[in-house]
Amino acid sequence: MDLDLSQYFIVEEKPVFNLSIKLVIPSGCGMKCPFCFNLLNKNTAVYDKEAFLNNFIDSLNHIIDTAGPKRSISLDITGNEPTHDIGLFIATMQKINTIKHRFNKIVLTTNGENLSKFDVLKHVGDVVDFVNLSVHHYNESERCKAFGVQPIDSLFYGHIIDVLHSYNIKVTAVAVLYKELNTTFVAFVRNFAIWAKKFRFDNIRIRSNFYKKDDFFTRYMNDTTFGNEIIRAEGLNTKYLDVDGMEVILLQGVTSLIGHVVGVEAVVDDDGKPYIDYGKCYPFNSKYIEHVYVLKK
Ligand code: SF4
Structure with a gap:
C-alpha cells in the first residue's frame, strides 16, 4: 500500500473506543x-522469529496501555x-494466553492448513474467540486456482469446524473475489451459502481484492438485487444478507483507515514491534491514535 502521510494534514486527534490490533x-x-x-510487503518483510517472540508481548501491552482504559480492544492474529x-x-x-484477559475479542485468520496437526486446535481453543477460515470458493477446482496449490477439501473443513465449535469458537468462511465470476453474483452467493451451511460454518464474508481496483466487485455490489435477503446495507460498501438462514457479509473494503473513524488499527508486525501500518513505515507512538486526515491541496 503506497500511503504517504506527509500528503495529509491531521485535523483532529482524539482517543478511540474501538481498537483493532493486528499481529503479524x-x-x-x-x-x-x-x-x-x-506480496505488497515483500520489500519490508523480515523473518526474525526470535525477535518477534521476544518483542511482541511488550508491544501489545504498550499499545493497550497507551490506548488507556474503557476501550474495546480486539486482536487479529494473522x-x-x-x-x-x-x-x-x-x-x-x-504467550498470548498470558495476556488474553486484556482483549475483548481475539480472532485468528488462517487458511486452515495446519489446524488439525499436533495439538494446534487445542492452543487455538485456549486463546481464540473467532476463526476466519479462508476458503475463497465453494467449488474445489476454483478453490485450487485461488490458492495456487491443492487446498483442503470440504469434508475436512467440516471436521475442523466441529472441533472449533467444541471450544465455542465461531467460524467464518472468507472469500476474496479476485477475478470475474463465470456465474451471476446472486448464484455465487447462494451456492456459497448452501455449501457453507452443509459444512457447518457460522457465516460467510465475501470481499473484494481491495489492494487492487476491482471494478467488477463494485459492479456486483451496485447492480445485484438480493431482494428480501438483504438485512442491512451500509452504503454501497457493505451488505448483510440472510441467505437461507446463513449470514452473508459482502464487503467492498478499504485499503486505509484514513478518512474512516469507526475503529483504529495498530499493527504488531513481523519484527514484533508496534506500528500503525503494515509496511512498518510509521511506528506506533501516539497517545491519541485516532487521527482524522485531510489530503493537502
Ligand atoms: S493463504 Fe494466500 S493470502 Fe494467505 S498468506 Fe498464504 S498466499 Fe497469502
Missing part, C-alpha cells in the same frame, strides 16, 4: 494466492499463514 506472525505460507497482500510454522504458532499462542 512471521511464519511464511505454503499457498500461492495471486492476490496475497503479503501472518503470512499464522499456523505455517507450527512451533512458532504454538509459542505465540502460549
Whole structure:
C-alpha cells in the first residue's frame, strides 16, 4: 500500500473506543494466492522469529496501555499463514494466553492448513474467540486456482469446524473475489451459502481484492438485487444478507483507515514491534491514535 502521510494534514486527534490490533506472525505460507497482500510487503518483510517472540508481548501491552482504559480492544492474529510454522504458532499462542484477559475479542485468520496437526486446535481453543477460515470458493477446482496449490477439501473443513465449535469458537468462511465470476453474483452467493451451511460454518464474508481496483466487485455490489435477503446495507460498501438462514457479509473494503473513524488499527508486525501500518513505515507512538486526515491541496 503506497500511503504517504506527509500528503495529509491531521485535523483532529482524539482517543478511540474501538481498537483493532493486528499481529503479524512471521511464519511464511505454503499457498500461492495471486492476490496475497503479503506480496505488497515483500520489500519490508523480515523473518526474525526470535525477535518477534521476544518483542511482541511488550508491544501489545504498550499499545493497550497507551490506548488507556474503557476501550474495546480486539486482536487479529494473522501472518503470512499464522499456523505455517507450527512451533512458532504454538509459542505465540502460549504467550498470548498470558495476556488474553486484556482483549475483548481475539480472532485468528488462517487458511486452515495446519489446524488439525499436533495439538494446534487445542492452543487455538485456549486463546481464540473467532476463526476466519479462508476458503475463497465453494467449488474445489476454483478453490485450487485461488490458492495456487491443492487446498483442503470440504469434508475436512467440516471436521475442523466441529472441533472449533467444541471450544465455542465461531467460524467464518472468507472469500476474496479476485477475478470475474463465470456465474451471476446472486448464484455465487447462494451456492456459497448452501455449501457453507452443509459444512457447518457460522457465516460467510465475501470481499473484494481491495489492494487492487476491482471494478467488477463494485459492479456486483451496485447492480445485484438480493431482494428480501438483504438485512442491512451500509452504503454501497457493505451488505448483510440472510441467505437461507446463513449470514452473508459482502464487503467492498478499504485499503486505509484514513478518512474512516469507526475503529483504529495498530499493527504488531513481523519484527514484533508496534506500528500503525503494515509496511512498518510509521511506528506506533501516539497517545491519541485516532487521527482524522485531510489530503493537502
Ligand atoms: S493463504 Fe494467505 S498468506 Fe498464504 S498466499 Fe494466500 S493470502 Fe497469502
